[in-house]
Amino acid sequence: xSKTQQRIKEAxxxxxxxxxxxxxxxxxxxxxxxxxxxTFYAHYQDKFDLIHQYEQKFLTALRDIISNRLxxxxxxxxxxxxxxxxxxxxxxxLDYIAADFDLVKALISPGGDPQVVNEMKKMLRExxxxxxxxxxxxxxxxxxxxxxxxxEIVVGDIVNIVTFWLSQDNxxxxxxxxxxxxxxxxxxxxxxxxxxx
Numbered sequence: 001x002s003k004t005q006q007r008i009k010e011a012x013x014x015x016x017x018x019x020x021x022x023x024x025x026x027x028x029x030x031x032x033x034x035x036x037x038x039t040f041y042a043h044y045q046d047k048f049d050l051i052h053q054y055e056q057k058f059l060t061a062l063r064d065i066i067s068n069r070l071x072x073x074x075x076x077x078x079x080x081x082x083x084x085x086x087x088x089x090x091x092x093x094l095d096y097i098a099a100d101f102d103l104v105k106a107l108i109s110p111g112g113d114p115q116v117v118n119e120m121k122k123m124l125r126e127x128x129x130x131x132x133x134x135x136x137x138x139x140x141x142x143x144x145x146x147x148x149x150x151x152e153i154v155v156g157d158i159v160n161i162v163t164f165w166l167s168q169d170n171x172x173x174x175x176x177x178x179x180x181x182x183x184x185x186x187x188x189x190x191x192x193x194x195x196x197x
Contacts, residue, residue, distance in 0.1 A: 007033040013106045020111030065092045094174035105166045
């Protein structure tokens with residue numbers, strides 16, 4: 001990334017939090033980044049192209065990191081979640097987010113693009129389904145509740161933990177959040193509430 005693109009990115013992050021994407025303008029970005037409009041347009045067509053490029057890079061990287069790697073995490077540990085080793089794909093996903101924490105936080109913030117969270121959920125569902133098929137030959141989850149609800153619970157919980165982490169002023173380390181995600185995959189609601197079964 002060039003110095004100019006870095007300055008544009010820093011301006012974008014600041015302006016998302018102060019004005020929101022809908023209200024920010026190219027003039028806002030160029031003034032904050034201390035560049036002229038032609039310099040901005042040498043890299044991006046408009047503000048929609050700018051956010052689209054950031055989102056596509058983020059989502060593509062996440063897909064590459066976790067595709068075909070979640071299957072190993074679908075096997076419950078023998079001695080309970082406390083003895084579980086954090087699955088590598090989850091750690092890599094969180095490490096990637098942590099490396100560009102401020103940008104990802106801006107993208108999923110109320111002033112950013114709510115579609116990013118939906119795209120993350122859609123992508124995770126596709127990857128989980130592919131890995132479920134690899135593990136058990138079909139994409140069906142539990143028969144106790146409708147399949148679409150089971151999928152939403154699994155995918156939604158992972159995305160909710162990540163978005164909660166991104167919303168924190170003093171966020172935990174990627175390692176700590178990865179461990180939380182992995183432990184909660186194998187804990188019942190009673191265990192999460194601290195109620196003996």
